[in-house]
Amino acid sequence: MQRRRMMIKWARDTVRRRFMSTSAAAIDWWDHVGHAPKDPIMSVTEAFLSDTSPNKINLGVGAYRDDDGRPVVLQCVRDGEVKIAGTEFLESVSASVSSKLVEESVKLIYGKEADFIKEGRFAGVQALSGTGACRLFAEFQRRFYPQSRIYLPIPTWSNHHNIWRDAQVPGRTFHYYHPDSKGLHFAALMDDIKNAPDRSFFLLHPCAHNPTGVDPTEEQWREISNLFKVKNHFPFFDMAYQGFASGDLDKDAKAIRIFLEDGHLIGCAQSFAKNMGLYGHRVGCLSVLCVDAKQAVAIKSQLQHITRAMYSSPPVHGILLVSTILSDPHLKELWKKELKVMANRIHRMRSTLHESLKKLGSPLNWDHMTNQVGMFCFSGLSPDQVNRLVKEFHIYMTYDGRISMAGVTTSNVSYLANAIHEVTKFG
Amino acid sequence: MYSASAIDKATEFCFLLCHETSYNYKYSIRVPVTESNPHHCDPIIPLLLAMTIIPSKMMASTMLSLVSAALPLQENHKGKMNLGSSDCSSFLRKEKRNPFMKTKSFGRINMAIAVNTSRFEGVTMAPPDPILGVSEAFRADNSEMKLNLGVGAYRTEELQPYVLNVVKKAENLMLERGENKEYLPIEGLAAFNKVTAELLFGAGNPVIEQQRVATVQGLSGTGSLRLAAALIERYFPGAKVLISSPTWGNHKNIFNDARVPWSEYRYYDPKTVGLDFDGMISDIKAAPEGSFVLLHGCAHNPTGIDPTPEQWEKIADVIQEKNHIPFFDVAYQGFASGSLDADASSVRLFAARGMELLVAQSYSKNLGLYAERIGAINVVCSSADAAARVKSQLKRIARPMYSNPPIHGARIVANVVGDPALFNEWKEEMELMAGRIKNVRQKLFDSLSAKDKCGKDWSFILKQIGMFSFTGLSKVQSENMTNKWHVYMTKDGRISLAGLSLAKCEYLADAIIDSFHCVS
Numbered sequence: 044m045q046r047r048r049m050m051i052k053w054a055r056d057t058v059r060r061r062f063m064s065t066s067a068a069a070i071d072w073w074d075h076v077g078h079a080p081k082d083p084i085m086s087v088t089e090a091f092l093s094d095t096s097p098n099k100i101n102l103g104v105g106a107y108r109d110d111d112g113r114p115v116v117l118q119c120v121r122d123g124e125v126k127i128a129g130t131e132f133l134e135s136v137s138a139s140v141s142s143k144l145v146e147e148s149v150k151l152i153y154g155k156e157a158d159f160i161k162e163g164r165f166a167g168v169q170a171l172s173g174t175g176a177c178r179l180f181a182e183f184q185r186r187f188y189p190q191s192r193i194y195l196p197i198p199t200w201s202n203h204h205n206i207w208r209d210a211q212v213p214g215r216t217f218h219y220y221h222p223d224s225k226g227l228h229f230a231a232l233m234d235d236i237k238n239a240p241d242r243s244f245f246l247l248h249p250c251a252h253n254p255t256g257v258d259p260t261e262e263q264w265r266e267i268s269n270l271f272k273v274k275n276h277f278p279f280f281d282m283a284y285q286g287f288a289s290g291d292l293d294k295d296a297k298a299i300r301i302f303l304e305d306g307h308l309i310g311c312a313q314s315f316a317k318n319m320g321l322y323g324h325r326v327g328c329l330s331v332l333c334v335d336a337k338q339a340v341a342i343k344s345q346l347q348h349i350t351r352a353m354y355s356s357p358p359v360h361g362i363l364l365v366s367t368i369l370s371d372p373h374l375k376e377l378w379k380k381e382l383k384v385m386a387n388r389i390h391r392m393r394s395t396l397h398e399s400l401k402k403l404g405s406p407l408n409w410d411h412m413t414n415q416v417g418m419f420c421f422s423g424l425s426p427d428q429v430n431r432l433v434k435e436f437h438i439y440m441t442y443d444g445r446i447s448m449a450g451v452t453t454s455n456v457s458y459l460a461n462a463i464h465e466v467t468k469f470g
Numbered sequence: 471m472y473s474a475s476a477i478d479k480a481t482e483f484c485f486l487l488c489h490e491t492s493y494n495y496k497y498s499i500r501v502p503v504t505e506s507n508p509h510h511c512d513p514i515i516p517l518l519l520a521m522t523i524i525p526s527k528m529m530a531s532t533m534l535s536l537v538s539a540a541l542p543l544q545e546n547h548k549g550k551m552n553l554g555s556s557d558c559s560s561f562l563r564k565e566k567r568n569p570f571m572k573t574k575s576f577g578r579i580n581m582a583i584a585v586n587t588s589r590f591e592g593v594t595m596a597p598p599d600p601i602l603g604v605s606e607a608f609r610a611d612n613s614e615m616k617l618n619l620g621v622g623a624y625r626t627e628e629l630q631p632y633v634l635n636v637v638k639k640a641e642n643l644m645l646e647r648g649e650n651k652e653y654l655p656i657e658g659l660a661a662f663n664k665v666t667a668e669l670l671f672g673a674g675n676p677v678i679e680q681q682r683v684a685t686v687q688g689l690s691g692t693g694s695l696r697l698a699a700a701l702i703e704r705y706f707p708g709a710k711v712l713i714s715s716p717t718w719g720n721h722k723n724i725f726n727d728a729r730v731p732w733s734e735y736r737y738y739d740p741k742t743v744g745l746d747f748d749g750m751i752s753d754i755k756a757a758p759e760g761s762f763v764l765l766h767g768c769a770h771n772p773t774g775i776d777p778t779p780e781q782w783e784k785i786a787d788v789i790q791e792k793n794h795i796p797f798f799d800v801a802y803q804g805f806a807s808g809s810l811d812a813d814a815s816s817v818r819l820f821a822a823r824g825m826e827l828l829v830a831q832s833y834s835k836n837l838g839l840y841a842e843r844i845g846a847i848n849v850v851c852s853s854a855d856a857a858a859r860v861k862s863q864l865k866r867i868a869r870p871m872y873s874n875p876p877i878h879g880a881r882i883v884a885n886v887v888g889d890p891a892l893f894n895e896w897k898e899e900m901e902l903m904a905g906r907i908k909n910v911r912q913k914l915f916d917s918l919s920a921k922d923k924c925g926k927d928w929s930f931i932l933k934q935i936g937m938f939s940f941t942g943l944s945k946v947q948s949e950n951m952t953n954k955w956h957v958y959m960t961k962d963g964r965i966s967l968a969g970l971s972l973a974k975c976e977y978l979a980d981a982i983i984d985s986f987h988c989v990s
Contacts, residue, residue, distance in 0.1 A: 050707055072795055072826045073851050076705055079862035082869055085656060106652060114650040121648070128645055129638070171689075171872035178871055182727075187593055205870035209700075242589075277589050308588050322653045323877035334588040341595045348596035351720065352727040353696050354689035358876035359841035 049075055083201055083441055091439040099437040100459060102450040105253065105418045106322055107385055110452050115385075117320050119378040123368045130363060144169055144362050147369035148313055148328035152282060152296055153303060159332055166342035167330040168350070169357045173283045173314030174202060176329040180279060180310055181210035182349045183331075183342075184244060193279075194235075194245045196220075198443065200253045203246060203281070217245070220255045225411035225423055227257050236270050244277045249298040251284035251417025254445035258288070258416050264298045268305045278302055279310040286318045288417045290386035292379065308332040315365050317418070318382060324361025389418060392451040399460035407467055420446045428466040436462040600719055601960060608958040616956040617974055619965040622771065622937045623840060624903055627971050632903070634838050636896045640885040651877065656865040658687020658846070659880035665887040666831060666846045670800065670814055677821050681854040684861035686847050686868065687875045690840075691801045691832030692720060694847040698797065698828050699728035700867045701849075701860070702762060711762045711797065712754060714738075716962060718771045718799075721764065733757070738773050743930040743942045745775050751788055759793050767800035767829070768813040769936020772964035776806070776935055782816050786823055796820050798829040804836040806936045808904035810897065826850055833883055835937070836900060844879030907937065910970050917979035924987060937968045947985040955981035 081089075087103030109115050145167035149160055159165055170176035184191060193207045196219035207214050217239070218231035236245070247267075252258055259267060271278055280299055286292045302309055313328040315321045329346065333339040350356070368374045397412040412420055424432070424444035432438040438459065440446050451459060604620030626632050657663065663685040667678055677683050688694030702709060711730055713721050714737035725732045735757070736749030754763055765785070770776055777785060789796055798817050804810040820827050832845040847864065851857040868875070886892045911931055918928040931939055943951065943963040951957040957978065959965045970978060 046707070049705065073705075073849075073856040073860050076856070076859045076863055078859050079866040082656065082865070085869075089655075104653065114652050116648065116650055120651070124645060128641070171876075174870070174873040187590055202870060202873065209867070209870040316653075321651055323651045323874070325872060325874075325876045331590070333590070338588060338590065338593065341593045342590055344596040345593055349727070351599060352692075352723040353871065354693040354843060355720070356841070356843065358689070358843040358878060360878035361876065 087439050087441055090433070094437055094439075096437040098455075098458060100439065100450060100455050102438060102440040102446045102448075102459075105317065105447045105449065107317060107320060107418070107449045108452070110388060110454075112450070112452050112455070115320055117378065117381045119368050119374045119381060120320060120364060122374055122377070123364045123371075126371075126374075127363045127367055140359070140362060140366060141169055143366040143370060144326075145328055145330075147366055149330050151285065151292060151369070152299055152311055152313060152330070154293070154296070154300060157303065163336040164334065164339055165330050165332050166339045166346060167328060168343060168346045169362055170312070170327045170329045170350075171325040171354070171357060172316050172327040173281060173312050174206065174327075175325065175357075176312030176314070176327045177203065177206045177281060178210060179329050179346060179349060180312060180331070181207045181212050183346060185210050185212050186345070186349070188244070191244055194239060194243055196232075196246070196248070196252075198254055199246070199248070200281075212244075215239070215243075219252075220257055220421065222423070225257075225421065226414065227259055227263070229259070229263055233266065233270060236267065236274060236276065239274065239276065242275045242277065244279060245271070246279050246281060247298070249280045249282050249285075250295040251288035251419070253283065253417070254419050254441070254443060255421040256411075256415025256417050256419045257421070259298070261297060261301070264301050268302050268307065271302070271307060272305060277310070278307055279312070281312045283312075283314045284317055284417050285313070286379075286382040287386055287389070290383040290390075292382070303332075308334070315361070319365060319368070319378065321361050321364065324364065325358060326361035326365050389448050392448050392456060393420065395453075395456050396448075396451060396460055399457060400464060403460060403464040405464050405467065418447055418449050420448055422446050422463070424463070424467070431466045432462055436465075438462055604958050604960060607952070611956055611958075613956040615977065617958065617969070617978065619957060619959045619967075619969045619978075622835065622966045622968060624835060624838060624937070624968045625971075627906065627973075629969065629971055632838055634896070634899050636886045636892050636899060637837060637839065637882055639892060639895075640882045643885060644881055649881070654687070654874045654877055654880065656868050656874050657685075657861060658875045659877065659884060661884040661888060662687055662844075662880040663846065665884055667848055669810065669887055670803070670817060670829060670831060670848060671821060672811070672814070672818065675818070675821065677850050682851050682857050684849040684851060684857040684864060686861060686864040687880055688830070688845050688847050688868075689843040689872070689875060690834050690845040691799060691830055692724065692845075693843065693875075694830035694832070694845045695721070695724050695799065696728060696871075697847045697864055697867055698830060698849075699725055699730050701864060703728050703730050704863070704867070706760070706762075709760055709762060710758065711764055712757050712794075713764045714750075714766070714770070716772055717764070717766075721799075735763075737770075738775065738940065740942060743940065744933065745777060745781070747777070747781055747784075751784065754785070754788050754794065755792060757792065757794070761792075761794050762797045762828070763789055763794050764797045764799060765816070767798045767803065767816050769802035769806035769938070771801065771936070772938050772960070772962060773940040774934030774936050774938045775940070777816075779815070779819075782819055786820055786825070789820075790823070790825065796825060796827040798827065800829055801832040802835055802936050803831070804897075804900040805904055805907075808901040808908075810836075810900065821850055824852075826852055833879065837883060837886065837896070839879050839882060842879030842882065843876060844883055907967050910967050910972060910975065911939070913972050913975040914967070914970070914979060917975045918982065921976075921979050922983050926986070937966055939965050939967055941965055941982060943982070943985055944990075947989045950985040950989045951981055955984070957981050 084104060088101060091099060091101040091103060107115055146160075149165060149167050150157075153160060168179070170179050181193070184193070192213045192215050194215045194217050195203050195207070197216045198220060204214055217235035218228045221228035221231075239245075248258070250258055268278075282296070282299070285295045288295045299309065299311065308331075310329070310331045313330070315324075315326045319326075331342055331346075333342060368378055393413050393415075397409050400407075400409045400412075407423075411423070415421065422440075422444040426442045426444075429440060429442050429444055432440070436458075601621060605618060608616060608618040608620060624632055666687075667683050667685045671677055671683070686697060688697050699711075702711065708731070711725055711732045712735050713725075713732050715734040716738055717734075722732065735753035736746045739746035739749070757763075766776070768776055786796075798820075800814070800817060803813045806813045817827070817829055827850050829848040829850070830845065831848065834840040834845070837844075849857065849860045849864070851860055886896050911934075915928055915931045918931070922928065930942070934940065941963045945961045945963075948959055948961050948963055951959055955977075
């Protein structure tokens with residue numbers, strides 16, 4: 044409807060322009076272009092930045108902060124920067140650098156002993172962080188399964204819907220979060236998987252679900268994997284927080300490894316934005332498991348074909364950093380330690396906030412705060428309550444009540460607890 | 471259709487498939503069992519099952535082809551096929567594989583079937599990229615004489631890649647400062663967006679002062695073009711983009727993938743090895759009103775042929791007359807003439823007329839930042855309000871593509887262009903690079919004129935500008951360049967002078983003369 048209106052307007056403007064004098068000042072070509080709605084997540088940060096209150100807290104974007112509320116550049120990254128400084132390389136990312144990154148990335152997810160890595164039975168390409176990897180897969184899905192849809196959990200990262208929509212793959216949803224229990228709605232989830240047409244494409248968060256922080260247990264993952272086998276669904280994993288959920292890289296990849304054991308040929312988007320703190324460098328990887336090396340070569344060529352028309356090749360700096368860190372044993376160990384530090388701080392803040400709310404005598408149950416996993420907590424706050432937090436307390440979060448625990452510090456946790464208590468004490 | 475014995479063989483083969491465990495994937499399948507022996511699976515059933523219940527045409531036909539392929543197999547092998555025979559498994563690998571559908575459960579036995587289920591069986595190899603493929607072939611060549619005139623990447627006289635001094639300095643500054651690596655806003659680094667627009671239009675330009683330019687950082691030229699293409703597709707559905715014939719090969723890919731229709735306007739005249747100006751004008755005139763006209767701001771790729779200032783005026787005239795919208799691709803600002811301002815004069819001419827236009831920029835060549843993917847899309851609008859709206863929509867396109875652009879290249883450009891000392895140093899390096907190319911052109915022209923006994927006019931080499939030269943060599947002649955002379959170039963006759971040294975000019979002249987006169 045909107046599009047048709049736009050076309051009519053454009054047609055009318057084009058006709059109108061025919062009769063305008065050509066020596067007139069600039070014709071307004073963009074009259075029919077409206078203001079885009081603000082991105083719900085980015086706009087939180089924008090609003091936060093313009094707030095002048097000394098008490099302000101940003102619980103919006105999922106970017107890690109240390110206990111002083113400052114962005115962190117990991118030591119392993121700083122060391123990596125020094126190591127690569129002055130590296131000269133040819134025009135596009137050299138083949139050896141790209142394949143190094145892909146090799147190390149897939150080992151992280153699938154385990155370095157995975158058969159199909161040794162046998163080259165996967166198509167792996169670098170991507171522009173998680174977003175780029177998802178978009179690349181969505182475009183690939185559209186190209187080879189033009190009638191297919193993508194099943195996204197309710198809720199999911201808001202950008203997932205945009206990504207598949209812009210790739211022209213219609214989205215469907217499946218139940219995931221149970222607002223009453225603030226946990227997983229497992230029965231409804233399994234029902235939706237069962238009722239979807241066979242061979243559907245599903246997007247799954249392997250750990251630290253964004254935005255809820257609610258993850259299936261290991262047993263539940265096994266049941267999901269089994270049902271996927273029966274239904275022949277395609278599992279696509281968006282791995283944005285490996286290492287951030289439990290502090291352990293392998294543990295956080297458990298869901299994927301279960302699917303692998305069961306023989307699924309999955310697709311996986313991987314991001315180094317959070318776990319290596321390389322947000323702005325846009326480093327990620329897309330991998331698609333294949334039956335054999337020949338198919339892997341074909342799929343890889345198609346993926347590269349898609350990227351060639353989007354941005355030609357990915358930015359090299361981040362790739363060089365990641366492949367250097369992952370292939371240097373000392374730097375890799377350092378990274379794992381620093382990951383644990385970050386994950387532990389988040390755990391501590393969850394417990395502290397939980398304790399503080401209990402101590403204040405909150406009438407509500409806040410167990411989900413420590414049950415949920417990863418950077419985000421789905422607080423259960425209503426949009427009105429969130430609004431009050433913004434207006435009265437200068438605390439910023441997305442309107443779905445998602446709190447980025449990374450923004451909570453020892454010095455602001457009491458203020459935060461008080462504020463949450465204020466807006467919820469009357470239920 | 472098939473004889474009973476053939477079907478037996480085929481089902482035997484399918485049964486083998488059931489037992490083949492060369493792959494680790496196991497699926498359980500329920501199969502009908504016979505009354506007499508519940509543990510014996512009637513071998514005909516899996517085949518019939520597969521043939522009847524597989525819903526899609528593709529799988530059915532593949533199944534049939536499996537069956538029919540099994541027939542010649544049995545011809546070659548007199549006697550039974552062996553379990554796990556290598557022929558059998560190699561056959562498995564060659565043919566497309568079907569997932570055995572399990573839509574119904576029939577019986578009581580769970581049979582582990584080794585199934586090779588890939589969703590993407592039908593995926594074929596994508597065509598190789600014609601330009602990047604040249605470099606690959608070059609690397610594989612062992613000849614001492616080999617010369618890579620393929621990709622438009624700058625090389626020094628020693629034919630080495632060149633990292634600009636200002637870039638090294640900027641990177642050192644950045645390393646010392648130890649800045650954080652937080653997400654950029656969707657539209658990119660503000661400092662970068664400011665300097666890139668100023669570099670293009672000139673700092674005091676009214677379009678900038680009146681805030682009429684929507685600038686969004688993009689992933690070099692390709693990424694910026696793609697953002698613009700997506701904007702066109704969304705807001706001007708059905709509008710065409712006119713591209714020059716020839717143009718950079720990736721232009722077509724970008725518009726195709728963005729689902730924007732395109733058509734070509736005449737540009738290169740093989741007879742004069744120059745601009746077919748009349749053809750260009752009449753094709754632009756003939757296009758439907760409100761088309762987007764893709765123009766190379768300077769140093770046209772692949773021909774190196776640019777319109778003169780007078781011709782630019784006439785092009786602007788016809789674009790205004792037809793209510794087209796100009797869309798510049800500026801990938802070589804500074805590289806064409808050596809002067810950043812002079813190379814932006816075509817864009818500034820159009821802006822000065824008050825026209826609304828789009829400009830994609832790239833810092834791959836002029837700052838040597840190929841691998842960092844730094845560029846921008848600029849949309850000049852008639853009002854600041856329109857620019858704000860357009861910018862918001864560009865952001866909306868970028869967010870589901872990559873969320874926000876990469877920081878490293880943006881910081882380098884912001885540091886170089888934003889610092890007066892570094893900026894001046896850059897201008898000097900720019901002049902050196904462009905100067906080297908001009909010298910090489912001169913030497914090549916001199917060598918050709920001296921060696922060519924047929925009196926052909928080679929002056930087009932001097933008239934063309936920028937990294938590339940369209941030699942006028944045909945596909946066959948270009949192949950001769952590669953096969954006989956180990957000179958690597960694209961098949962359209964384009965050579966990259968950035969990959970040529972003064973020392974190699976004579977050799978190249980010999981190669982060109984030979985290919986031109988002795989090959990047809």
